[in-house]
Amino acid sequence: MSNIKYLLLVSRQGKVRLMQWYTPLTPKQKTKIINDLTPLILARKPKMCNILEYNDHKVVYRRYASLYFICGITNEQDNELLTLEIIHRFVETMDTYFGNVCELDIIFHFDKAYDILNELIMCDGSMAESSKKEILNNVHAMDAIESNDHLDRILS
């Protein structure tokens, strides 16, 4: 069981590429979390622990090339190692969808990255689907619907 509070994707240069909030927070609180965590995590050396405490909860992060995937988790309900696996599953799924995903893919197709994330994690922060195949099928089905809409628009 997981109950993620938020997931942020930050580049090595400190630019936020994706963010998804699973608990109700005010814009001010969200900005504070981003402003606090970005320098804190970017300043950590590669061999340092991927789990740290922040305010009333824990933060689990993992770096893939130039991107940092940062998850805020609930102390009592979440498992840190499971959260690392969820991050890894998200990256693996994007990697299969885009074919060796890079920062540019996420910048230009953030909608697809959000689609994949929404298939993986529900709006309450719990895991919705663990199967990469199933997630990709759903995202491809969405693509097909979008593509058919496009065709319909041309034909009409």
Next chain:
Amino acid sequence: MTRDKILIAYNKNADFHHFDTIKKIFDGCLDTVEYKATDSILKGLQWKTKYYSADFDLYIDRYESLDQWLDDLKDPECDVLRDALAGLIIIDDVDQKQVSILNKKDSPTVHEESFLVWCNTKDEFSQDETDDMNVRIAVDGASLEIIRLHSEEMNEFSDTVGIERVKEIIDTYQWPNMVKESLENSVRTGKAPSDMDNLDSIVQKLNNARSHYQSLDKDNDEADANSFADEIAKEVSERLGL
């Protein structure tokens, strides 16, 4: 002002082939223009990725003292130049004191949206030391990144390093004048599994459309019909992966 100029500065007394580095960074861009190694402005270059292309100018400057050069760049007289910079790349031996000057938050060297890169030419400075230095810079929340020029492709953590990292930074810069490639071509790396299943419905729609266009008045709607034919040909080719 459009930030579409990249400024490269190097130490003119250094025993380093700076133009080789510039050529490596902008390898594909320099093919379309005539240039000499002594040129200080190269105009009309194009940065291309699979998602976009962007026109930019390359300014190349050299200095004797970086401190003095930075002071000049930060001078209000250079405001116009700084406002036009997509990024600044310094090619020199890294120096902690000058890194601090570049990092000063109260007097930024470039606009916060622009990139700031120091290509370190010092060979004995290892990738680990470079990573450590970047970590210290990140603590201050600055946007400067030190790149070790002698590193190739990736380090042990699969981070892109060396020239490839400089290219990656330029790739992810938000070019204000970027021209996007057709997203239809780049987004769908995976084919929708149901595409071919829908072929019958596509043919049916095509037949309906054919009947509809046959009934149109030839003179008035020829342009319309041509445009339709072009669009449908493109759509069908995309679906068939042509």
